[in-house]
Amino acid sequence: MTGEWKECKLGDVAEIVGGGTPNTNESKYWNGEIAWLTPRDLSYFNGRYISKGERNISKLGLAKSSAKILPKGSVLLSSRAPVGYLAIALNEITTNQGFRSLIPNSNTDNLFLYYLLKNNVEYLKSQSTGTTFIELSGSTLKSLSFLFPSLPEQRAIASVLSSLDDKIDLLHRQNKTLEAMAETLFRQWFVEEADEDWEEGFLPDEFDFTMGQSPPGTSYNQEGVGKPMFQGNADFGFRFPEERVYTTEPTRLAYPHDTLISVRAPVGAQNMAKVECCIGRGVSAFRYKANNDFYTYTYFKLRSLMDEIKKFNDEGTVFGSISKTDFLQMGIAIPPEDIIEKFEIHAKPLNDKVIENCIQIKLLEVMRDTLLPKLMSGEVRVEG
Structure with a gap:
């Protein structure tokens, strides 16, 4: 193996960066070319890498707010409403104040950091404070300590977990394609070619x-x-x-x-x-x-x-x-039942493949979630 694990504070392995929101009453601050995220954008997000949210801000909006440009590869962590949503920036991105994002230093693998935080979401929530809603402050996040292996072992651990997530992501993308194909068939048969006599x-x-x-x-x-x-x-x-x-x-x-x-x-x-x-x-x-x-x-x-x-x-x-x-x-x-039956003949194989993929996704998720705490604690070691 590549050595003993060392206890490090998050503030020592990554720069912790907050976000901001431009004045929503100033239209010139919005609809620009800069991607901007809120925790809501991650509420139904299943992947790891994200490129944009529902809204963009302008360069002027960036300049007139506390939002900051985060580099590609930054680990995005929602720090309130709720605490614990996670993603990795696929490109340069900004966030609102509901995030404490982490920009890893040269000795920290961003994927390893992502999985480390994912494995400790409940702990992060326990370190949050507040009355109306809980919030994880930047100073608290910086002070939290975790065990880190060497950079090669970080990358090896991340590779194992990432390979499972890659398969899960592929199946999710395949399902979206299959559902779009079935929906297109439905629209063709029952909307575009609908008979007025139905x-x-x-x-x-x-x-x-x-x-x-x-x-x-x-x-x-x-x-x-x-x-x-x-x-x-x-x-x-x-x-x-x-x-x-x-x-x-x-x-x-x-x-x-x-x-x-x-x-x-x-x-x-x-x-x-x-x-x-x-x-x-x-x-x-x-x-x-x-x-x-x-x-x-x-x-x-x-x-x-x-x-x-x-x-x-x-x-x-x-x-x-x-x-x-x-x-x-x-x-x-x-529509007549015979037309519905013909549709089923063509569309059911697509739908059944989605169902099969969903079962496979669940099995892969169980495997990943079983391995995650074992790899993150050093109970299971991998060569770096």
């Missing part, structure tokens, strides 16, 4: 659906006993929900390959059930009436209605919601 009806004319209902609180557990429980959007991953909570007294059920739609906070997140599961009041489950095997059509038909479904985010006082009555009254065109 029957007009309502959503329940084509689909059975179940509105979720939360079981008694005493039936929840984390031990894997009972049925997986999905309350709403917060439990949704990519295509298959994350199995976080189980219940021994399920009330409303969804079945394998049902299309799941969040019905509150927010309305319109979409997913697919992997197994028979309990759905709480934040979820509804849809399946094609005439043939449960037509789950690809169901998934993309609901996606095609998403603009109408998401309008209900504007309803209500605190947050939007969509009710059973709203779904019952939602108008749709009903």
